[in-house]
Amino acid sequence: MPAQADRWTVDFSCALHNRTGKFFIGRDLIADQTDLIDTVQYWRVPLRQPPAGITAKVIGRLMAIEHKMRLRLPSALKAASTQRTPILHTDPFSVLHRGAAPCDVVICHDVGPLTHTDLFAPQVTELYRRVYELIAASGCRVAFVSEASRAAFAAMFGTSSHHVLIYPPLRSEVARPAASAVPQVSGPFLLTVGSLGRRKNQALSIGAFARSGLAARGFSYVLTGSREPGWEQVLAAAEQTPGVVLLDYVTDEALAWLYGNAAGFVLASRLEGFGIPVAEAIAAGLVPAVTANSVLTEVAGEGALAIDPDNADSIAEAMQHLAMMGEEERTRRAVLLSQSVRRFTRDRFRAAWRALLQPAGAIAHTPVSGAPARPNNQHEWA
Structure with a gap:
C-alpha cells in the first residue's frame, strides 16, 4: 500500500x-x-x-x-x-x-x-x-x-x-419542485426514463403499449433519454404507435414533473448497472414495473411489478396493471418501495x-484539482 x-x-x-x-x-x-x-x-x-x-x-x-x-x-x-x-x-x-x-x-x-x-x-x-x-x-x-x-x-x-x-x-436535482409541465404531455401517462436503444428494450415496450389498449383509454406512453445503439428501432416504433411521446433530453425540472405526474414507471431493460431512474421514480411515489430477477428488482424491492423483458404480453399486462391499480394496492406497494430506496x-x-x-492516518484538507461542476441542465441516465 x-x-x-x-x-x-x-x-x-x-x-x-x-x-x-x-x-x-x-x-x-x-x-x-x-x-x-x-x-x-x-x-x-x-x-x-x-x-x-x-x-x-x-x-x-x-x-x-x-x-x-x-x-x-x-x-x-x-x-x-x-x-x-x-x-x-x-x-x-x-x-x-x-x-x-x-x-x-x-x-x-x-x-x-x-x-x-x-x-x-x-x-x-x-x-x-x-x-x-x-x-x-x-x-x-x-x-x-x-x-x-x-x-x-x-x-x-x-x-x-x-x-x-x-x-x-439518488440525485438531489430531480427532487426539486418542478417549474412547469412538459408541453408535449397531457392526460394520464406511463413513463420510461433511460437511454433509447437495444439495451433498454424500449422498442418491445412500445409494442407492448400498443397491445395493452391503453391508448384507447386515453393513456399515453412517454419515453425520454439519449440515443445509444439501436435507437433507430425505438424511433420507428414510436412513430408507428398511437399514444407514444418520445422526448430527447429533458431538464431536471421537467424530469421531476414527469416523475410527479406519471401513473406508473416501466423499465423492461435487458442490462443495467444499477438503475438510477427506477430509484428516482420510487422516490417520487411511482410504482415501477421492472425486469424480473435483475438489478432492477434488487433496487426496487418487493413492491415492484416484475416483468419478462422478452415477452411483450408480460410488459403489456404490467402496463395495464399500473394504469388501473387501485389506491389500496398502490399504497401497500409504496410502503415497500420506500423502504427499499432508503438504502440510497x-x-x-x-x-x-x-x-x-480514508487511510489510517489523518489527512489535512487540500482543495481538489479537477472536481467536476454539475453539467448543463440536460441529462442522460444509465
Whole structure:
C-alpha cells in the first residue's frame, strides 16, 4: 500500500463521453471526498472541470488511440507500479492506460460486455474482457454499484475480500419542485426514463403499449433519454404507435414533473448497472414495473411489478396493471418501495466511500484539482 500521506488520483475519463449514471456517481464521489483527492484527470490530462466540446473529443481520441495500441501489444498490458500514487478508476476501462495495482480502487458498474455480448460491438467486448482480466489479476479493490454486478463478476473471476458493494445515491436535482409541465404531455401517462436503444428494450415496450389498449383509454406512453445503439428501432416504433411521446433530453425540472405526474414507471431493460431512474421514480411515489430477477428488482424491492423483458404480453399486462391499480394496492406497494430506496442516500454513499478511501492516518484538507461542476441542465441516465 502507498504511504498514508498519499492522496488519490481520480481517473474520471468516463466523463469525456458519458453523462449517464457513471458520471453522477463520479461527480458526487469527488465532491464528497475532496480532502482525500490530489488531482482529477481525464485520460492523462489534469483539469479543474470535465472537458467539453472539441477538447473532450481530442482527449477522448488520444485515449482511444492508446487503448488500441495497448490491446494490440499484450506486453504493454502489465501491472502498474505499487510505488505510485493510488488511483481511483471511475470506470474499469481506464486501467488500460494506467494499469492496476493493489493500492487502486476500481468502480465496476456492470460486466455487461461479457454477459450480454449481443448488446455490444465485438471490439468493446474484447476491450472489457482484457480490462476485467487485468483487474482480477492485480488484486486491487473493486467497488460494485449493485449486488447483481458483484455476483456476475465473481461468477467469471472469483470472489475476493477486496470486493465491496457501495450503492449510488439518488440525485438531489430531480427532487426539486418542478417549474412547469412538459408541453408535449397531457392526460394520464406511463413513463420510461433511460437511454433509447437495444439495451433498454424500449422498442418491445412500445409494442407492448400498443397491445395493452391503453391508448384507447386515453393513456399515453412517454419515453425520454439519449440515443445509444439501436435507437433507430425505438424511433420507428414510436412513430408507428398511437399514444407514444418520445422526448430527447429533458431538464431536471421537467424530469421531476414527469416523475410527479406519471401513473406508473416501466423499465423492461435487458442490462443495467444499477438503475438510477427506477430509484428516482420510487422516490417520487411511482410504482415501477421492472425486469424480473435483475438489478432492477434488487433496487426496487418487493413492491415492484416484475416483468419478462422478452415477452411483450408480460410488459403489456404490467402496463395495464399500473394504469388501473387501485389506491389500496398502490399504497401497500409504496410502503415497500420506500423502504427499499432508503438504502440510497447521499450520507450512506459518502460514509462508505470515506471508509474505503480514508487511510489510517489523518489527512489535512487540500482543495481538489479537477472536481467536476454539475453539467448543463440536460441529462442522460444509465
